[in-house]
Amino acid sequence: MNSINEKQKNTLFAVLTVLPSVILIGIFIYGFIGNTIYLSFTDWGEGAGLTENVSKNFVGLKNYRELFSGFIHGRFRQDLVNTVYYSFFLLGGTLLFGLFFAILLDRSLKYESVFRTIFLYPMALSFIVTGTIWRWLLAPKGGFNLIPTIFGLPKSDFLWTSSRASILNFNWQILPRYIFAIAALVLLIPMVKSFYQRKTSLKKQISLSVSFGVSLLFALFLYKIFPPLLPYEEMHGFNLATIGICIAAIWQYSGYTMALYLAGLRGLSESIRESARLDGCNELQYYIKIAIPNLKPITLSAVIILAHISLKLFDLIFAMAGADNANTGHPSINMYLTTFRANNFALGASIAVILFIIAALFIIPYMIHTHKGREA
C-alpha cells in the first residue's frame, strides 16, 4: 500500500514539474503556430489591417493559391527556387570543405590546434557580421574582383550579389512534370533492386512499380489533363547573384562540419588504419574506402543540422544584398516584407506556414531517425 502511494506521489510530482513548461510551450509555440495557420486561411490585411475592430474572413486556400499561381507573386516562386539552391550549395559546400579540412588536420599536423581554431572561428560570428564583411569583399569595384590584377590580368567585372543573370532556367508552368520525372527516376532504382532481390515481398514490389508507373505516366502524358499552374510562361532558374551568399554561408559553416568530421575521424580506432595499411592500402584509399563510409552517421547529422540553416539565411541576405534585392530573395525575407511592410498579414502568415512545412520536411525524418535509434 505504502509503496503505491509513494509511486503516485512521484508521478504527481513529475507531472507538476513538467506542467508549467508544457503549458508555456503549448501556448507560445504550438498555440502561436496554430494561430498562424488559422491566419493564413483568412484575408487579414486586405484593406485596413490595423484597425481596432479588424475584420478577418475565412477564405480557405486562397492565399496559397495566390502564392503559387498569382500574377504578382513571381518573386515568391523565385524565392522558393533560390531556397532549393541555397540548401544544395550550403550542404554540398560545407560537407566537402569540412571533410577536406578534417582530413588535413587528421594527419597530425604541426600547430593543429591553431588551424582548428582558425577554421572554426567563423562559426562564432553572427550572420550580420559575416554579411557585412562579405558585402565589402564582393563589392563589384573592389575586393574579390581585384584578385586577377595581382597576376597582371584585367580585373573581373562579375557583379556578385547585384548580378541579374540566371542559368538553368525552367518554366514554372511545367514544374509538376519535372517533379514527377524526378520522382520516377528516384523510384526506378529501388524498383529494379526489389526485382533482383528475392527477399522483398510482392506487396512492396507492386507498390513500387505502381508509383513508378504513375509518375512516369504523369511526366509523359497525364499532365495534359490538368491545367498548367500558370496561364503564361514564367521562367525561374539559378540566379548567379546567390553565389555570393552561398560563399559567405559556406565560409561560416564549413569549420563546423570540419569539427564534426574530425571528431568522427578521431573516433575510428587506430587498428583499422593499421590493418588497412597491412593490406597494402595507401592513404587516399584509406580515406575513400574506409574512413568516409564509416563517417556516414556524422554526415547524416551534419545534413540535418545544416539543412535548416539554409532556411534561416534571413540576416545574411539582409546584410549582404538588402531586403529588396529579389535576385537573392528568400521566403523569410519575403514574409517579413509582406507582413510588416505591406501590412498583408494573412499572406505573410501563408509564407510562414510554407516555410514551416519545408523545415518540417527536414526535421521530421531526423526525429524519426533518432527515435528509432533510441528504441533499438
Next chain:
Amino acid sequence: MKKNGLKILTASLMALFLILGGMTFAEGQKEAPAAGKAAAPSLEVELTNEQPTGTLEIFSWWAGDEAPALNALIKVFEKNYPEVEVKNATVTGGSGVNAKAVLKTRMLGGDPPESFQVHAGQELIGTWVAANRMLDLTPLFEEQGWMDVFPEDLINLIGTENGIWSVPVNIHRSNVMWYVPENLDKWGVEVPETLDEFLEAAKKLEAKGVTPLSLATTWTVNHLWESTALGVLGADDYEALWNGDLSWDDPKVVEVWSVFDEVLSYTNNDAASLSWQQATDLVVQGDAAFNVMGDWAAGYMMTTLGLEADEEFGWTASPGTNGNFMFLADSFGYPKGSKNPAATLAWLKTCGSKEGSDAFNPLKGSISARTDSDLSKYNTYAQSAAKDFQSDRIVGSLAHGVVANEGFMNDFSTVMEMFLNSRNPQQAANACQAIAIQNGLYK
C-alpha cells in the same frame, strides 16, 4: 504498449494546443470590436488651452545625422512648455524601416506614443487613418491659421475628404537632378531640360566613356521612376494615376515604362550594390554625369563632402519636370488614445509653428512647409528650393509614401525588381494594374 500511449498523449496534446491556439485568437478578435466601438472617441481633435504637464513621448527614426535637428525642435518646445518632460524615443534605421515595425506593435498593443513621426500622405492615411486610429486635425489647422500658410496642394495631399491627418515639419524635394557644372563643360554637355534632351546628352556622354546617370539600390530606382513618370506624363496625368482616374495599363503608362527602360540603359550596372551616397559620389568624382536624388543629397555634398553649392555642384529639376515640385514630408500625427492630449496638441503646434520649423529645417537640410519662413536662415540650395516650393505645382512622391499606401509601395518594389530582370514595359504595366487593384488604388 505504454510507450505508444505516451506518444498518442503527446501528439494529442500538441494537436489540442494547435487548435486551441487558432481558436482563442480567432475568438478574441471577434470580441474586440464591441468594446472598441463603445469607447470610440470623436474623430476630430479637441482643442484646449490647458497648459500641458506630465510627459510627452515622441517616436521617430531621427538619430545620428538627423538628431541635432530634432533636438533643436525639442528645445523650442521645452522653452514654450517648460512643465512637460519630453521623452525622445528613437528607433534607428533609414526611412524608418525598423521604427515603423516597432510602432505597429505598440499601436496594436494599445500603447501609442503621444505623437509619432510618419511620412505625410498615403503612407499615414493607408495604414493608420484607414485603420481609424488617428484624429482629424482640421480644427487645429484652422485655429493656427495653417490653412493659409501651407500651400493648398500640400494640404490636399496630406489630407482626405474626412480631414487633415498630420502636421508636416519639413519638406524635401524628390525630383532633383544633380551634376558638377565643371565636368559638364569638360564633356561639352548642356544641362538637359526635357527627357529627349537628356537621352541625347546621355548618348553623347556614353560615347565618351562616362556613365550618364548614376543609380543605387532598389529604392533609388523607384525614386528615379517617379521622376521619369512625372516627366513623361506631366503633373495632371501623374495625379490622375493616384486618384484612380488614369488606369495603370493605359498606353501612356506603358510609355512611361518604355522611356524608363531607355533611361535605365544609361545607368551604371553595379547599381544594386551601391548606397545612394555612393551614387552621389560617382557624380562628384566625375565617373558619372548626373544623379537623380532627393535634396538630402545637397546636405550630403555640403556637410559631409564640404562642397560649395551652385559652384562645385549644381542642380535642376529632373528632366521634363520643370515647374513641378515633387515633395515628400515628415510629419507628426495625433494617435487616438494619447495619454497626454494637451501635450500632444502643444507638440503639434510647435511642429507647425514658424519658430519650430525654422529651428528644425536648416539643420535637417530641408525646407519648411510654411510659405512664410525666414529664408535668411537657410543655405543656398534650400533658398532656391523654397522659392520653387512657393511658385511650382506641388505633386507627391511615390517612393517616399505621399501618393500610395504601404501595400502598394511594397508591391511596387517587387514589380520594379521584376522589370529590372525582364525589361518588359507591357508586363510591368499589367503587374502595376494588378497591384493597384489589390491595394485599393481605384476604390
